[in-house]
Amino acid sequence: MKETTDSVNRIRIIDAIRGFSLLGILICNILIFQYGLYGKEMLDLFHASPTDIAAHNILLVAAEGSFMPIFMFLFGYSLFKLRERLEQSGLKPWRALTRRFALLLGVGLLHATLLWDGDILLPYGITGFVLLLFVNRKPKTLLIWAITLGVLFAAASYGMNEPSAGADPKLTDYVQRSIPVFSEGSYADIIKFRGEDPLDIPKAGLVLVAFMVPFMLLPMFLLGIAAAKKGWFHNPRQERTAYQYGAAVFLPLGILLKSFGVGLSQTQIGPVLTQIGGPLLALGYISAFAFLLSHLSKASFLLKAFESVGRLSLTNYLMQSVICTTLFYGYGLGWFGKVGVMTGTLLAIVIYALQAYASTLLLKRVKHGPFEMLLRIGTYFSLNGKLKLRTVPKPTPDPPVSADL
DSSP: HHHHHHHHHHHHHHHHHHHHHHHHHHHHHHHHHHHTTTGGGGGGGGGGGGHHHHHHHHHHHHTTTTSSOOOOOHHHHHHHHHHHHHTTTTTTHHHHHHHHHHHHHHHHHHHHHHTTTTOHHHHHHHHHHHHTTTSSSSSHHHHHHHHHHHHHHHTTTTTTTOOOOOSHHHHHHHHHHHHHHHHHHOOHHHHHTTTTOOOOOOOHHHHHHHHHHHHHHHHHHHHHHHHHHHTTTTTTTTTHHHHHHHHHHHHHHHHHHHHHHHHTSSSHHHHHHHHHHHHHHHHHHHHHHHHHHHOTTOOOOOHHHHHHHTTHHHHHHHHHHHHHHEEEEEEETOOOOTTTTTHHHHHHHHHHHHHHHHHHTTTTTOOHHHHHHHHHHHHOTTTOOOOOHHHHHHOOSOOOOOOHH
């Protein structure tokens, strides 16, 4: 009986951690929604108060660059579990996964083009194809690749300082012009403005960046695959000690490195410290949250809330864009640049709480959200979104982990 309970918790803990990451992602993204991709680093142009400046620095350490890696980790974890399930069902995984990544790429392209330029689905879809080259590798090999790529790209960030007001006149002018466009402009005005490139990157440079992005994202994806291969989160109660050690090591180390990185952001070494500290803090959050969840009962309201958001992760992520662009852009309420960091963070928590409530209600009526269902239809090539068994799958002690995103 105990084994069954732990297996059920194992599924729920993965979904709950995914839901937890969406809270952090929204808190970070709401800065972009209300200030823009470049404006969030130039708060002086928005006459931000000292309190908001301080809150922004706290978020730079505690949130930015540390919640998206959690999502990447779980993407890799779920990818391996999905591939495992497809193999057990007698299907050819590469066909199903290719369709899945193509769908993610398509949804991401539409999301980035028509709604919001902070999209992550497009690079996720591209990275998915690269992951197919690694999914059969041994955990040790994946770990070596993850560490090597992580160190290389951290070193490459040496001297790549965040933009600041006045440092680049053209970029500063772009942010200043963005304020009336995003706060008062029509949908067409905003789409047109987003088509500008304030950095004037040549086409060859854009091609190089597009090629490098999947490899820059790979480390946390690879760690997720390695974790799935090693059977992490299969028995949360039995793994509490490992979670505890992980939190004790990675949380303080990540916070320390990111704190120095933010404090030295205008020096050449600052970005390197931030680049290393972000993923380490993500691993600390995963460990700490897993430790917390392993102590909760199956009926826990907190577990159920995070789990519900996690099960509908793709739908909730896209709805966050719909809600926030409506609140901050000119064709909605026009709050762009007017809310502030502190209020914006509280607003993000309120939006997330409403999503958790709505997700819980929706899952009482359906098993999958609309966009999760779209992925299932494409992945399984089935109109009802169900896996077609070609052979009788072998019994396995672990039920499949949700892999909707």
